[in-house]
Amino acid sequence: MIQKINNLRADIHNLKANNAEEIEVLRIKYLSKKGEIAALMNDFRNVAAAEKKAIGQHLNELKEKAIEKIDELKANFENQSSSEDNIDLSRTAYPYHVGTRHPLSIVKQDICAIFGRLGFSIAEGPEIEDDWHVFSSLNFADDHPARDMQDTFFIQHGADLLLRTHTSSVQTRVMEKTQPPIRIICPGRVYRNEAISYRAHCFFHQVEALYIDKNVSFADLKQVLLFFAKEMFGQDTNIRLRPSFFPFTEPSAEMDISCNLCGGKGCPFCKHTGWVEILGCGMVDPNVLENCGIDSKIYSGYALGMGIERITNLKYQVKDLRLFSENDVRFLRQFEAAT
Numbered sequence: 001m002i003q004k005i006n007n008l009r010a011d012i013h014n015l016k017a018n019n020a021e022e023i024e025v026l027r028i029k030y031l032s033k034k035g036e037i038a039a040l041m042n043d044f045r046n047v048a049a050a051e052k053k054a055i056g057q058h059l060n061e062l063k064e065k066a067i068e069k070i071d072e073l074k075a076n077f078e079n080q081s082s083s084e085d086n087i088d089l090s091r092t093a094y095p096y097h098v099g100t101r102h103p104l105s106i107v108k109q110d111i112c113a114i115f116g117r118l119g120f121s122i123a124e125g126p127e128i129e130d131d132w133h134v135f136s137s138l139n140f141a142d143d144h145p146a147r148d149m150q151d152t153f154f155i156q157h158g159a160d161l162l163l164r165t166h167t168s169s170v171q172t173r174v175m176e177k178t179q180p181p182i183r184i185i186c187p188g189r190v191y192r193n194e195a196i197s198y199r200a201h202c203f204f205h206q207v208e209a210l211y212i213d214k215n216v217s218f219a220d221l222k223q224v225l226l227f228f229a230k231e232m233f234g235q236d237t238n239i240r241l242r243p244s245f246f247p248f249t250e251p252s253a254e255m256d257i258s259c260n261l262c263g264g265k266g267c268p269f270c271k272h273t274g275w276v277e278i279l280g281c282g283m284v285d286p287n288v289l290e291n292c293g294i295d296s297k298i299y300s301g302y303a304l305g306m307g308i309e310r311i312t313n314l315k316y317q318v319k320d321l322r323l324f325s326e327n328d329v330r331f332l333r334q335f336e337a338a339t
C-alpha cells in the first residue's frame, strides 16, 4: 500500500497539461469518486489496524497533494491563456466608437482651410475684452446701440471689461501690433445679451477675415467672396452684394448666396427669394486703420465677418441653434461622416 501511495505521489508530482480539457481528464483520473485515490481509500479498509494511522496519514497527504497539483495546473493555464500566444486574431473586432468632431468645429475648420489656401493665417484674441478693442477702435460712436447693456455683457459695472460681441476685436489687436501686409482669419466665440431661443443664443461663433496691403480694392474683396462661396457651397453657387452699414467699414455690404437648397429657384428656406444672407463685409474704414497706427494714405484693406452657426445651418439644415450647445450625442453622432 505504501508503495502504491509513493508511486502515485511521484506520478502526480510530474503531471503536465496543455489545456483545460487535459486538466479535467487528470482530475477525473486521480480525484473523482472512481479515481485512483478513491480506489486507494477503498483498499484502506483492509489495512491492518496497527498500520491504519500511518497509512491514513500518507493517504490524506496524497489527496491534498493531488488537489494542490490540479489547482496549480489550472492557475498556470489561466495565466497562459491571457498571454499573447492565445489571442484569436481572426475574431471579429469589437465595434469601436470614435468621438465625432462638433459640427461647428467642422465648419470652422472648413472656413479656415479655404482662407488658408488664399494665404490667410489664423489669429486669435481674448474673449474678455475692453471697450477700445470691441467698439471705440472700430469707429463705433459713443451712443451706438451695440454698446448698450441690452446687447453687451459687461463683466463688472464701471470697470472696462466686457465679453466681446464680435471677433472684429481681433482685427484691432493684430493691426496694433503688425504693419501690413496683414492677411488673417480669426475664428472665435462671441457673446451677446440675447434671450435664448431656437434662433438666438447668448453665445455663438464668428469668423473674421482681414486683408490690409497697398492697393487693396473692393474688386479683390468680391473675388475672395466668390471663391469662398463656391468652395464652401459648391461651384454652382452665385453671390450678390447688397449695400449695408457697419461702423468699421466704408463702403459696407452684406453678401447673399444663391439658396443652396433650391439652387436659387425659390423655396421656403430662402423665403422664395432664391437668396440667403451669409456675411457682412466692406473696405476697412480709414479711421480704423489710423486708430491702429496704420497709415490710411498708404494702405487700404477689406474685412468680412460671418457667423459659424449660420454657415453650419446652411450646410446641414440644423433648425434649432440650441442643439449646438446641448451636446446631445444623438445630434452629434449625425456628423460622424463629416468629421
Ligand code: DAH
Pocket: 165, 166, 167, 168, 208, 209, 246, 249, 279, 280, 281, 282, 303, 304, 305, 306
Ligand atoms: N462684426 C460684424 C458683426 O458682428 C460682422 C462683420 C461685418 C465683420 C462686416 C466685418 C465686416 O469684418 O466687414 O455683426
